[in-house]
Amino acid sequence: MIDWDLRKFRMLRELERQGTVTAAAEALSMTPSAVSQALAALGRQVGGPVVEPVGRRVRLTELAHILLEHGRTVFAQLEQAEADVEAYLGGAAGVVRVGSFATGVEALLVPSLDLLRESRPTLRVEIREAEASDVFSLLEQGDIDLGLSLAAQAHTDPDARFTRFPLLADPLDVALPAGHRLADKTGLRLADLADEPWVYGASGPWREITLAVCASAGFVPRPAHHAADWGVILSLVQAGMGVALIPRLVDSRRPGVRVRVLAADRPRRHVTGAVRRGAEVAPRFQEVMRCLRAVAEERRRLHPAM
Template identity: 40%
Template sequence: MFDLHRLRLLRELKHRGTLAAVAAALSYAPSSVSQQLSQLEAEVGVPLLEPVGRRVRLTEQAEILVAHTEAVLERLERAEADIAASLTDLTGTLRIAAFQTAALALVPTALGLLRERHPGLRVHLTQREPEKALPGLQARDFDLVLAEEYPGNPNPRPPELEQQDLLDDTLHLALPGPDGTRYPRGALAVLRSLGSRPWVMEPEGTAARRWAVALCRDAGFEPDVRFETTDLLLHLRLVEQGHAAAFLPALVWDGRPPPVALRHLPRGRRTRRIFTVVRRGRSRHPAVLACRDALLRAVALRSPLP
């Protein structure tokens, strides 16, 4: 029978990419990881890794092993969930990753609701964009991730992950400066009028950036992106002071009156989907169920979105 610990190291290598990353994540020496994987190769009787430059990649047989390891780990997580469900008190640690606006607008209220009902549950929150948080969920760095999906930019849906919708967040065109009356009417007309203005957007490679650039190109111009940051509060401040135009979701002002002039976006392009993601094996764990319920109640308690 293959050693489960070594199989988990092989699985970690698939998700983290390098022996050094596996060692850092698990607090091992890289030489120890390499030695354990060499022993696994001896157990299996076929090569599991092949060199590619200074890195290694998994062989076909290693990929087969990892697929079976995922199934075993999912079953073990279900066993953990069943044991937790049999207990009277909910304890332990729940690790959450959330992007900035969800972390600001939803998570604090949800944490208060969890504390009231489950004072023995310890919640660890990390602010992280979905592009990095979802791979971390698959690598078991997190138990639950708050993620987003922009119009026309569907996310991959790995079979080992399970999504649950949380809310639709309205997206707006935010006009630079305090006076929005000088801009034309109509979604496309006002967007085109900003074609020569500076823009603030999220960094390249993010779903938000791909969606925003596609929207500008559909309006007939290439945006002059002078400011790049994942901090949407900085986006808002740059718009407020007239330095840039931006696309801002309603969660940024969290139910309060928006401090900048806003315009609607074209139909079909004006909402992003916000949802929670967990591994299937952990989806029935009482801590995950309690957190998802608290987040849904946090959404219900909010002021209506503009």
């Protein structure tokens, strides 16, 4: 029977994430030669190489991908074992590191912490603001314990790495310059804006959400400017330089900007939470998830469109 070494599995997993031995070694605070030697030893243990040279770099072999697939299951089981031990020994105490996109921090996390302080004063939460596109990488790497991210559609596909939980569907309104010819149009539809210059992100979930929402209305938005910060986006709209979708969670009140509800189209962005698979049974994570769900439920009660 093979004497499995989880440290070598972690090195293999980091190589898959980073793409090069040098980058993997840096992420693991090791030398490239130490990582190479460990992966060579893993290959000898399993009976075949896990990396192969391609020019001056290496790539994972098919055998490595088989090991990684099993590794995901193993690490999920270890997460669950750690959570079960935690539950047995003490319950909801300690630290939970949470990563979230900016509006998620303000609208969901901060109110959740108010609830948490009342119910679990022994539990401490550390917040890390992150781009929505980076949350799952931070979660997989172990830099955070729980993440909030965004998607154009509610996630239904299983992912062996994470356990996801939906929080709310955030309605998207459209922001136009106050003097725009369509600012007061009755029954404004998204398709009415097909020929307008648009402002949206150059990459990441917000770009994907904008493209998906506009595609559902039958057009591809023409990018006039790329921006991800809501203050910048609203400033560009205010200056008459384009139109933009604006989530309801964002405070869009600004002189010179007309925000219209797209009642007929009803576009949404989906806010989801996630933990590493197996960790969802840990009491401290369950407590944070419970408070997040409670805040989201209250928002849905006050704003049924969510």
